[in-house]
Amino acid sequence: MFKRFFPDHLRGQFLRYLIVGAWNTLFGYSCFFLLVRFFLNLLPAQPALTASIALVFATVINVTNKVALYNFLSTFSGTHFVPPRTLQLAFQLSF
Numbered sequence: 001m002f003k004r005f006f007p008d009h010l011r012g013q014f015l016r017y018l019i020v021g022a023w024n025t026l027f028g029y030s031c032f033f034l035l036v037r038f039f040l041n042l043l044p045a046q047p048a049l050t051a052s053i054a055l056v057f058a059t060v061i062n063v064t065n066k067v068a069l070y071n072f073l074s075t076f077s078g079t080h081f082v083p084p085r086t087l088q089l090a091f092q093l094s095f
Helices: 008-042 047-073
Strands: none
Touching: 008 047
């Protein structure tokens, strides 16, 4: 039955998607948990606010992680890695 739904040339890709899905889930929950613990130390009297703040930060981090994983798996990305964040400045002097 597995061969019927996943031909030979897609089995490796299916396994990669399962691994990335498991990683994404594990990373997301652990990131949220650690951020809640961190913000609970800063604001121990307000657990609802702590959870909301941790959710916002965790969402931003997890979206960045998802984009990096998508670029790694995508056959159309070309480079298969996330380029490093850089800052480029240019200036021109005319005399």
